[in-house]
Amino acid sequence: MAGMRLAPPEGARVLVTGGAGGIGRGLVAALREAGCRVAVMDLPASLARHPAAEGVVAIEADLSDEASVARAFGEVSARWEALDGLVMLAGFSLARQPIATFDAAAWDSVIEGNLRSTFLTARAALPLLHKGQAPSVVTAASGLAVKSTPGFGPYAAAKAGVISMTKLLAAENAPKLRVNAIAPSAVDTAFLRGGTGRGGDDAAGGAHVDLAAYAATIPMQRIATVEDVVGPVLFLLGPASGYVTGQTLHINGGLLMP
Numbered sequence: 001m002a003g004m005r006l007a008p009p010e011g012a013r014v015l016v017t018g019g020a021g022g023i024g025r026g027l028v029a030a031l032r033e034a035g036c037r038v039a040v041m042d043l044p045a046s047l048a049r050h051p052a053a054e055g056v057v058a059i060e061a062d063l064s065d066e067a068s069v070a071r072a073f074g075e076v077s078a079r080w081e082a083l084d085g086l087v088m089l090a091g092f093s094l095a096r097q098p099i100a101t102f103d104a105a106a107w108d109s110v111i112e113g114n115l116r117s118t119f120l121t122a123r124a125a126l127p128l129l130h131k132g133q134a135p136s137v138v139t140a141a142s143g144l145a146v147k148s149t150p151g152f153g154p155y156a157a158a159k160a161g162v163i164s165m166t167k168l169l170a171a172e173n174a175p176k177l178r179v180n181a182i183a184p185s186a187v188d189t190a191f192l193r194g195g196t197g198r199g200g201d202d203a204a205g206g207a208h209v210d211l212a213a214y215a216a217t218i219p220m221q222r223i224a225t226v227e228d229v230v231g232p233v234l235f236l237l238g239p240a241s242g243y244v245t246g247q248t249l250h251i252n253g254g255l256l257m258p
Contacts, residue, residue, distance in 0.1 A: 007234045010035035013080045013132070014237065017063055017121055018089030018140075019056075020046035022189025026226035027087060027233055028056060034234070039079070041072050041121075042090065063090045063117035073124040082131035085237045087138045090117050091158075096151030107154045114158035115165075122169055129177055136237045139166045141183040141248055143256045159183075163248055170246030178245040180236045185252035186214055187224040220253030228253075 007030070008014060014031055018024045019040025031038045032055065039057035040047075052058035057079060061072035076083070091114040094106060118139055129135040144152050145159035163181055170179040188211070215223050232249055235241050250256055 004240050006231075006238050006240045007031070007034035008036050008085050008136070008237045009133070009239070012036045012084040012237075013039075013082065014085035014087065015039045015041065015076060015083055015125065016087045016089060017041045017061075017117075018046075018091065019052070020050040021089060023187060023226050023229050024089050025050060026230045027089070028053065030230050030234060032056065036085075037080075039076060063121050064112040066120055069120045069124050073128075077128065080128070082133075083125060083128040083135060084132040085136050085138075086121075086125050086129060087140075087233055087237070088118050088121050089140050090121070091140060093152065093155040097153075098151060099153040102153060110154035111158050111161075114155065115161040118162050118165060122165070126173065126177075130173070134239065134242070135177050136241070137169065137177065137179040138233050138236045139169075139179070139181045141166070141181040143183050143185050143250060143252050145183065146258055147256050166248065167246045174245060178236075178241070180241070180244060180246065181248040182229065182232055182236070183248050183250045183252070184224055184229050185218070185255050186211070187226065187229055189226060218253040218255045222253065224251060224253065 014036050016024050016028055016038065019028050020042040024040065028038050028040060032053065039059060040052055041059045041061045041063065043062060044060045047058050047060055059072045059075050062068040094110060122137070129137065139162050141162045142155070142159040144156040145163050149156065166179050166181040173179065211223055215221060229251055232251055236244065236249065250258060
C-alpha cells in the first residue's frame with residue numbers, strides 16, 4: 001500500500017467536460033502534471049475565452065444538445081479507442097429567485113444545462129469507458145442537492161437528479177466501471193457569476209451569493225478554492241478509490257455534514 005498513486009495512472013485517457021471553467025482548468029493542469037492524456041469539451045465561447053493548453057485536445061460542444069454531443073464524441077472516438085476517465089463539470093446556475101416567480105424557460109435551461117447534459121454525456125461515453133483500463137467517472141453534484149436553500153430551485157433539483165443518476169450508473173455498470181459524484185459548496189470561480197461561457201468571467205457581473213456572509217457560515221471560515229476540489233477528483237479517478245462507487249463526496253469545509 002505504501003506509495004499508492006492517488007491520481008489516475010500515467011498515460012490514462014481522461015475527458016473533462018466543462019474543462020475551460022475554473023475547476024476544469026485546474027483539474028486539466030493537475031492531470032497533465034500526472035502524465036495523463038487529456039481532452040476537454042466545452043462551449044465554443046468558453047474555449048475561446050480559455051484555450052486549451054498545448055497537448056490538450058479541445059472539442060467544442062453544447063452538451064445539452066443531443067446532436068452536438070454525438071458529433072463531439074465522434075471526435076473523441078477518432079482520436080482514442082477508449083476512455084479511462086470521465087469528469088463531468090459542465091453546468092451553470094442563474095441568479096437566486098424563488099420558484100413562485102421562476103420563468104419556465106429559464107427553469108428548463110438550468111435543468112438541461114446540468115441534468116440533461118450529464119445524461120447525454122454519460123450515455124455517449126459509456127461504450128468508450130467500457131473499453132478503458134480501470135475506468136472511473138466523476139459527476140458534479142452540489143451540496144444544494146441535499147440542503148434546501150431558497151432561490152436555487154432548478155439548480156438544486158438538477159443536482160439532486162445528478163446524484164440519483166450517479167447511483168444508477170454505478171449500479172448498472174459495475175464491476176467494470178466506477179461512478180461517483182463530488183458535491184462542492186461554493187467555489188471561488190466564474191461559476192458563481194453564471195459560468196465561464198455565460199459571462200461569468202466578467203467581474204462586473206457580480207456573484208450570485210454574498211461570499212463574505214457565506215464564508216462566515218462555514219466551519220473552515222473560507223470559500224472553497226479550485227485546489228480544494230481538484231484533489232478529491234483525482235482521488236476518485238485513481239486506484240486509491242478502487243472500491244468506491246455510487247458515492248457522493250461532499251467538499252464544503254464542514255458546511256454540510258450528511
